[in-house]
Amino acid sequence: MEDDGERSSIVISLIENRAKEVGMAAFNLRSASLDLSQYIETSGSYQNTQTLLQFYDPMVIIVPPNKLAADGMGGVSELADKFCGHIRKVVMARGCFDDTKGAVLVKSLAAKEPSALSLETYYKQYYLCLAAAAATIKWIEAEKGLIVTNHSLSVTFNGSFDHMSIDATSVHNLEIIEPFHSSLLGTTSKKRSLFQMLKTTKTIGGTRLLRANLLQPLKDTETINTRLDCLDELMKNEQLFFGLTQVLRKFPKETVCEVFDEDVLHARVPFVARTQQCFAVKAGIDGLLDIARRTFCDTSEAIHNLANKYREEFGLPNLKLSFNNKQGFYFSIPQKDAQGKLTSKFIQVPCLNVRNKSAAGECYIRTELCLEALVDAIREDVTTLTLLAEALCLLDMMVNSFAQTISSKPLDRYTRPQFTDDGPLAIDSGRHPILETIHHEFVSNGIFISEASNMLIVMGPNMSGKSTYLQQVCLTVILAQIGCYVPACFATIRIVDRIFTRMGSTDSLESNSSTFMTEMKETAFIMQNVTPRSLIVMDELGRATSSADGFSIAWSCCEKLLSIKAYTIFATHMENLSELATLYPNVRILHFDVDVLNNRLDFKFKLKDGPRHIPHYGLLLAEVAGLPRSVIDTAQCITSKITQTERKRMEVNCEQHHQLQMIYRAAQRLLCLKYSSQPEDAIRQALQNLKESYLDGTV
Numbered sequence: 001m002e003d004d005g006e007r008s009s010i011v012i013s014l015i016e017n018r019a020k021e022v023g024m025a026a027f028n029l030r031s032a033s034l035d036l037s038q039y040i041e042t043s044g045s046y047q048n049t050q051t052l053l054q055f056y057d058p059m060v061i062i063v064p065p066n067k068l069a070a071d072g073m074g075g076v077s078e079l080a081d082k083f084c085g086h087i088r089k090v091v092m093a094r095g096c097f098d099d100t101k102g103a104v105l106v107k108s109l110a111a112k113e114p115s116a117l118s119l120e121t122y123y124k125q126y127y128l129c130l131a132a133a134a135a136t137i138k139w140i141e142a143e144k145g146l147i148v149t150n151h152s153l154s155v156t157f158n159g160s161f162d163h164m165s166i167d168a169t170s171v172h173n174l175e176i177i178e179p180f181h182s183s184l185l186g187t188t189s190k191k192r193s194l195f196q197m198l199k200t201t202k203t204i205g206g207t208r209l210l211r212a213n214l215l216q217p218l219k220d221t222e223t224i225n226t227r228l229d230c231l232d233e234l235m236k237n238e239q240l241f242f243g244l245t246q247v248l249r250k251f252p253k254e255t256v257c258e259v260f261d262e263d264v265l266h267a268r269v270p271f272v273a274r275t276q277q278c279f280a281v282k283a284g285i286d287g288l289l290d291i292a293r294r295t296f297c298d299t300s301e302a303i304h305n306l307a308n309k310y311r312e313e314f315g316l317p318n319l320k321l322s323f324n325n326k327q328g329f330y331f332s333i334p335q336k337d338a339q340g341k342l343t344s345k346f347i348q349v350p351c352l353n354v355r356n357k358s359a360a361g362e363c364y365i366r367t368e369l370c371l372e373a374l375v376d377a378i379r380e381d382v383t384t385l386t387l388l389a390e391a392l393c394l395l396d397m398m399v400n401s402f403a404q405t406i407s408s409k410p411l412d413r414y415t416r417p418q419f420t421d422d423g424p425l426a427i428d429s430g431r432h433p434i435l436e437t438i439h440h441e442f443v444s445n446g447i448f449i450s451e452a453s454n455m456l457i458v459m460g461p462n463m464s465g466k467s468t469y470l471q472q473v474c475l476t477v478i479l480a481q482i483g484c485y486v487p488a489c490f491a492t493i494r495i496v497d498r499i500f501t502r503m504g505s506t507d508s509l510e511s512n513s514s515t516f517m518t519e520m521k522e523t524a525f526i527m528q529n530v531t532p533r534s535l536i537v538m539d540e541l542g543r544a545t546s547s548a549d550g551f552s553i554a555w556s557c558c559e560k561l562l563s564i565k566a567y568t569i570f571a572t573h574m575e576n577l578s579e580l581a582t583l584y585p586n587v588r589i590l591h592f593d594v595d596v597l598n599n600r601l602d603f604k605f606k607l608k609d610g611p612r613h614i615p616h617y618g619l620l621l622a623e624v625a626g627l628p629r630s631v632i633d634t635a636q637c638i639t640s641k642i643t644q645t646e647r648k649r650m651e652v653n654c655e656q657h658h659q660l661q662m663i664y665r666a667a668q669r670l671l672c673l674k675y676s677s678q679p680e681d682a683i684r685q686a687l688q689n690l691k692e693s694y695l696d697g698t699v
């Protein structure tokens with residue numbers, strides 16, 4: 001690769017969509033590498049993009065032509081201007097930002113396809129950075145005469161540097177933005193998503209910020225804690241909370257609507273649109289505009305009066321007064337009515353029409369002048385205004401969403417979470433934030449997962465609450481990392497940098513994949529992208545193929561995940577998987593408590609320690625679902641024979657490894673005490689208790 005001795009060797013392309021999602025492609029000419037990033041911009045001043053630009057310090061920034069965003073913000077093009085003191089800005093036509101071409105280029109040029117794009121769906125999801133890649137490569141080829149040969153480019157994909165990354169599948173599985181349309185709880189009522197639950201914001205900016213935060217929670221403990229401090233203050237100081245709620249309700253209206261009339265809306269019907277445009281600026285702002293507006297109203301009224309007069313005078317009840325942008329007002333009369341009745345008087349309409357049109361034209365010109373004057377007046381303060389708008393959006397999210405949600409629950413239902421960099425993920429009496437609002441007797445469950453015990457295997461019959469629990473833990477972490485209280489008595493969270501989920505079992509017709517292939521592709525994606533700070537939840541991995549293969553895949557995936565420090569929760573029906581705990585002391589087995597009464601399962605939804613064998617729960621549930629008795633009897637016979645020998649072998653194994661497990665459990669308790677904020681006396685006592693239970697063999 002050529003090095004022309006320039007200070008920087010990085011070429012960046014930037015593009016954004018209307019939802020303020022930004023795609024960036026950073027090409028390093030020296031190292032022949034391409035970094036792709038795509039993230040949602042959470043601030044009007046493009047803080048995320050600025051951080052990345054500072055990080056890369058590019059020599060060229062390529063942007064599409066400037067187009068004011070819907071909210072009047074300048075967009076990435078204007079941002080590039082800011083950075084262009086010493087950097088060259090290049091504007092390339094939108095057509096050069098071609099995501100399909102970008103995807104083809106990345107696939108063919110990359111030495112190794114970036115694992116983050118290993119699923120076809122991710123090529124669709126990350127279309128913006130692929131569009132940026134197409135523009136970057138085109139510019140490099142044309143301007144630098146540099147041709148990248150096939151399979152030689154090192155391509156990496158980053159989400160955003162400062163945020164937790166949640167892939168699209170997990171956003172769907174966790175029902176963060178949209179709920180599944182399921183009939184959970186035996187009702188057909190539409191379940192809400194986390195976004196819908198929290199969407200009590202009052203401004204569009206606040207709602208957008210909330211959505212962006214849920215899709216990209218924070219990773220920076222300081223910012224999260226600052227938000228939580230604000231929330232503490234709001235929860236303590238009722239007057240402040242209600243005061244801010246009131247002010248926020250009025251604020252945007254008072255400032256924005258000093259000049260413009262808030263009731264004036266965009267309209268499609270031509271005459272209504274013309275009227276709305278004439279009345280966009282409030283009366284009293286511009287004298288000449290008021291006069292032009294009066295003329296417009298007078299001529300419009302005169303035309304309507306004339307139509308009424310002609311109807312009566314010439315006996316034309318079917319005379320219709322219409323309007324279009326080209327002709328203005330015009331009469332239409334059915335031909336049979338018009339014959340022999342029309343006189344030259346009808347010519348008067350065009351005269352009124354011309355006056356009406358010119359009055360509207362005058363209104364437009366004056367309105368534009370008012371708009372320019374307004375823009376001039378605020379131009380100097382635009383940076384301050386942008387910051388103010390950002391602060392207002394944040395305040396809207398904190399007050400109207402977070403504080404409002406928490407305060408609408410009974411006292412102490414939500415608590416402030418704590419954070420560590422390498423401590424456990426510990427939640428006491430956690431609840432599912434959405435299901436607990438629907439289900440009045442929702443049973444709380446905790447979690448303790450640490451580096452000494454970084455995998456939980458959760459077992460239990462169907463319908464015992466496994467999937468709900470997995471979703472609950474992830475949603476709690478997300479809530480904590482956006483700076484909100486969480487539905488639990490206590491929570492301490494190791495900052496999570498990625499959440500991965502493998503749940504559900506739907507075929508992907510779109511990508512022509514079977515249930516099993518979809519499952520495997522998603523699992524491969526997790527294995528390739530997992531980091532030591534990830535939280536992984538897997539629901540019944542390996543059930544979509546033959547039981548032996550499914551089991552071996554589940555087992556080996558667990559082994560792979562155990563070798564890194566990521567925290568994994570694995571829900572399964574495969575009882576044999578509990579044997580992992582006999583080989584790996586950092587695996588902990590839990591089960592959902594269920595009683596069997598008169599051949600019926602009584603679900604307790606309470607998570608308990610250790611494995612528990614419930615004989616033939618699948619058959620019991622199948623019977624409830626209506627499978628014929630004879631079929632159930634035969635199945636019962638077969639399954640007893642298979643499981644008897646298997647159970648004996650497992651029990652022997654368990655006993656042998658009891659001692660090792662005890663050591664690990666003691667280590668876990670010690671780790672817990674290390675991060676405990678209890679007074680010294682209490683910790684001494686806990687250590688003493690631990691010693692005694694260890695000696696008794698009851699840890």
Ligand SMILES: Nc1ncnc2c1ncn2[C@@H]1O[C@H](COP(=O)(O)OP(=O)(O)OP(=O)(O)O)[C@@H](O)[C@H]1O
Pocket residue numbers: 184185439441442443444460461462463464465466467468469605
């Ligand atoms: N903690 C809880 N408290 C009260 N009800 C719960 C709780 N957890 C789950 N439920 C109820 O149980 C139903 C089934 O839960 P869930 O789907 O999580 O079970 P599952 O064990 O994953 O089942 P399967 O193995 O068949 O997928 C939920 O729809 C909910 O109504």
